[in-house]
Amino acid sequence: MVQKLFFCILLLGYPGYPNTNLVHILAGHFPFGSRVFGILWKLTIITATLAICACLVYxxxxxxxxxxxxYxxxxxxxxxxxxxxxxxxxxxxxxxxxWELKIRLQEAERSNIHSAEALKLKSQDANGQFEDPELRAVMSNNxxxxxxxxxxxxKCNALRTAKAAKEAKVRQLKEKVVILEEFYEERKVAIEK
Incomplete structure (x- = not known):
């Protein structure tokens, strides 16, 4: 408490003596001169520059x-x-x-249809040419x-394509089963750890 009171008296001064405060004592003993303001201005610029640099770095x-x-x-x-x-x-x-097999089979069916139509036309021509009824019957049976x-x-080709499709599906399912088995084994190992 005494220290605070002593500090206040030095800083603010004693009420009976008007010029004894610390501020007036320092100013009287250390005169500033003409170069003080230039030095203070340089210090201000240096401080501002350092503050801006620190802000930019931050x-x-x-x-x-x-x-x-x-990742x-x-x-x-x-x-x-x-x-x-x-x-x-x-x-x-x-x-x-x-899909390539299906396309080939469709092309084969189209060619078979065209050849069947050609055979029908030939058989009709043959039926018209032969007047023997037995020969005509044999040709029609043929x-x-x-x-x-x-x-x-x-039908055989269609069944083959269906079989190929089913075999491909079975292979895919077997691969999925193998993958799932590996996944479950990895999961078991991970759970055991």
Missing amino acids: LWRVVLALEPQV QVNLQQITEKINTVKKENRELAEAISI CELEESKKALED
Whole structure:
């Protein structure tokens, strides 16, 4: 308490003596002169420059800090992604081969239809040329057998394409089962850890 009172008296002065405060004592003993204002102005400029630099450094390091993106990807995720892409490529290749088979079979059916129409025309011409009823009957039976043979071949081709499609589907399902088994094994290992 005494120290605070002594400090106030030195700083503000004693009420009975008007010029004894600390501010007037310092000013009287240290005259400023003409160069003091230039020195103070230089100090002000240096302080302002340092403050601006400090502010810019702060903005650059804190506000404008661009951290590179950190990807949380490990080798296992990359291999899984590669395996899924390979699997999709295989599935697409199988689908393309199935569609190519279907297109070939449709073209074969069209050619068979055209050849069947040509055989019918030939048989009609042959029926008109031969007047023997037995020969005409044999020729018509022969044409009917050829038509039924072509129809059976068409059905056989259709069944082959259906079989190929089913086999491709079975292969896809087997691959999915293998992948799911691997996934469940990995999950079991991860849970056990």
